[in-house]
């Protein structure tokens with residue numbers, strides 16, 4: 001869990017009005033979180049934190065690449081991601097999350113950003129993500145092509161032959 005400890009921001013301990021942090025996250029981060037959608041990747045996250053009266057404003061910039069299965073061939077593919085997000089954090093009696101406002105227990109004063117960053121990234125992955133043209137797994141591509149060729153030839157052979165063509169074909173056979 002070592003890599004996730006870094007993502008706990010000690011808001012209570014912040015002395016300056018403005019501060020900034022940055023994190024480089026890799027496969028170990030995704031493995032430690034064990035989220036359903038993304039298992040590998042590398043991200044650079046920068047966070048700027050502004051301490052205001054009664055709340056903290058956090059601006060996140062996250063960019064990098066996540067490794068996810070291609071929708072067409074199911075092999076892993078690299079999906080570039082980039083996202084900017086804003087959060088407001090307040091201190092309260094217990095943890096709560098609503099829209100972009102997070103309340104953290106005042107006695108701890110720590111914001112754990114590990115899942116927050118994961119969710120930012122998961123939200124910007126396109127619903128349909130496929131390899132660039134020609135980059136899909138060749139064996140799978142061939143299997144898919146054969147499957148669709150089979151389907152269309154089935155459709156053709158099921159169609160009754162146009163009677164005019166039938167006559168022409170007979171003529172051709174005679175000649």
Ligand SMILES: [Zn+2]
Nearest residue numbers: 070073131136
């Ligand atoms: Zn693919």
